[in-house]
Amino acid sequence: MRLRSDMPELSGATEWINGEVSKGDLIGDKPTLIHFWSVSCGLCKEAMPNINQFRDDYKDELNVIAVHMPRSEKDLDIAQIKEVAAEHDITQPIFVDNDHALTDAFENEYVPAYYVFDAEGKLRHYQAGGDGMKMLTKRVNRVLGKETK
Numbered sequence: 001m002r003l004r005s006d007m008p009e010l011s012g013a014t015e016w017i018n019g020e021v022s023k024g025d026l027i028g029d030k031p032t033l034i035h036f037w038s039v040s041c042g043l044c045k046e047a048m049p050n051i052n053q054f055r056d057d058y059k060d061e062l063n064v065i066a067v068h069m070p071r072s073e074k075d076l077d078i079a080q081i082k083e084v085a086a087e088h089d090i091t092q093p094i095f096v097d098n099d100h101a102l103t104d105a106f107e108n109e110y111v112p113a114y115y116v117f118d119a120e121g122k123l124r125h126y127q128a129g130g131d132g133m134k135m136l137t138k139r140v141n142r143v144l145g146k147e148t149k
Contacts, residue, residue: 001107007032007121010065012101015078017085017094021065027121031143032063033136036103036113038071039084043130044112048088050133054140055092061144066094069103069111118143 009023026032035051037044055064066085070076076098085094097103106115110128116139118124125139 008105
């Protein structure tokens with residue numbers, strides 16, 4: 001996805017966990033962070049406490065949506081996804097993408113991956129990999145109109 005691209009529709013989910021949201025629910029209100037993860041991704045699990053802290057710190061200013069992107073047949077088990085989500089305190093809505101519908105719409109190839117959209121639903125930042133919370137925080141603050149120290 002290119003910067004300033006529109007957020008894709010959140011359609012084609014195998015299942016939603018923790019509630020379902022649509023693109024229409026997210027646009028116009030506040031910026032959105034969409035993060036891709038997988039139950040078989042160690043880096044994703046290591047980064048999750050940071051994402052959860054981020055979610056909690058920005059809960060009034062930022063929508064946070066998780067997308068479970070399977071990397072193998074073993075990652076398709078919904079019960080396992082729910083179990084890992086509970087273990088790692090993923091309380092935000094989770095789009096289970098067993099058919100890669102959203103993964104393809106985002107042209108995403110990596111987990112973890114992070115997409116920051118402004119309130120109008122335009123992509124403002126993308127990054128992949130386990131590190132980089134400092135950069136992600138900086139970009140989210142920029143989209144929120146906050147100066148970072």
